[in-house]
Amino acid sequence: MNTPPLVSLIIITMNHEKFIEQACMSAISQTYPNYEIILLDNASKDKTFENAEGLLSQFGQRYQMIRNTESFGVAKNINIAVSKASGEFISLLSGDDWYTEDSLAEKVAYIQENPVDFILSDGYKYYQAEDKTTDAYTPKEKKQVIDSLSNFFHENVSENRTSNVGTFVKTELLVKYPFDESINTEDWDMNLRLTSKEYKIGFIDKKLFYYRILSTSLSRNWKLMKDSYEKVTHKYIDYIKADQELYKKYRLKLIHFKYEILLSETDSEAEKEKLRIEWKKEKYRVKYKNPVLFFKLLMLKK
Structure with a gap:
């Protein structure tokens, strides 16, 4: 029986003391059998690193911890974590978001069955202040994303139309084309860069993530x-x-x-x-x- 490909689940976190347990538990609870967890703490000033390490060490799941001594932007943190990854694929998660337990399994199955190089999916938005959960996309928005996949670059170059939580990508692409460290919307930039070079994007029409929206979120x-x-x-x-x-x-x-x-x-x-x-x-x-x-x-x- 063939061993399923190794996935590197990368968690980027900073001052997520209140949320990191949920992110880590969602990582530990994946049904997919072959993955590693790489957690990078961006010089948190609270107990994020200690809480994460204490939790991850209780389980048999393979993991490694990286702790910055100074704070960097998200893009540079991802590039650092990617340099430590051993997996054939990378799945990205912020320390205040979380995955459904079938997230990795669905992504691996999709990329093995479809001629694509990286994947987005449907999911949920969770508004922390209101304690409210909504769909990540309206039906109209999701249809627009799915219908535009074959022409993704053109449809997204003037405006980001996608929710980029849990991006799943071939590791070789992130090694060849690192994230632009001068940009805050590094995920949109990466989507455009890869599709402009004719790499193929896929979309899983299943809810595989929860995106936590805080009053301090970049979108505000x-x-x-x-x-x-x-x-x-x-x-x-x-x-x-x-x-x-x-x-x-x-x-x-x-x-x-x-x-x-x-x-x-x-x-x-x-x-x-x-x-x-x-x-x-x-x-x-x-x-x-x-x-x-x-x-x-x-x-x-x-």
Whole structure:
């Protein structure tokens, strides 16, 4: 009987003292028979490292611990962990998220049965403050992702449409094409880089992860998101500008960041309302070329 391929389940964590047990237990509880756990602690100031090591040491699962003495960005941490991996495949997990127990088994089965190089999947979002769980995608969003797989780069180059928790990828690709350490949205950047080089992406239509959303999540920091968006899209700006629809989406996304930042910087409701009106006007100027249609729509939207 052939031995199933070794998978390196990489957990990147920092100050996740409250959540690391759930992440580690989801890693330990995988039904897949052949995997290692590599946990990298990014110089946590709490008991994340001690709690993780104490838990992982209680089980027979193969694991290794890495502890940074200084803090780095997520991309560099992943690159460090990948350099220690022995598996044929890598599955990435943040220390505040967690997997379903069949996550690795489903991914290995999918990549063995389909001509793809890396995989995303469906899952859940968990809102910590509200203690609320929702689907990671609406039915419409998920259909868009699945329908766009054969043209993934084009469909995602002006806007990230995927939830990238639990990315599963051939190790050789991450060795050949390390994560860009200058970018915060390193997962979107990696998706574009691999698909731009014609590596194939797959999507498992099963819920295999839980993505924890905190008030401190990057998705709530509009300035950082704008910076990352511009860094990623700058790599492909000629491609974006060459396509009228892509360029329109790109400009609308920059307008979105502009006004979200302005709104986050004021507490005045009157000022916020003024900004929302200006946002609407600027958005319509980009979306509609016909001035008559523009003003008719503007009046309808008020």
